[in-house]
Amino acid sequence: MNKTKAVMLHLEEKGNITSWEAIKEYGATRLSAIIYNLRHVYSMNIENKIEIFKDRYGNTCHYVRYILVKENEDGRNQKQ
16 A cells, blocks of 8 residues: 555544654655645645644744545535
8 A cells, every 4th residue: 555545534534634643654754745636646635734843942843734624415515
């Protein structure tokens, strides 16, 4: 299985993914490129959510959580 397919299945099962999870689980170091392909080649509706945290030195840092948005039966979008 390639990394794009692995990330796609992860999003479908768990609803979201971060770069750290992609590296640990699938060895995927270019998650943003994979997400680009999932959006444009596979037409998946994926949103970005920027999350902020403090590192061990007290610096403010951020990372992106990619969230799969699925369509309900009534046509409305629902985040996983």
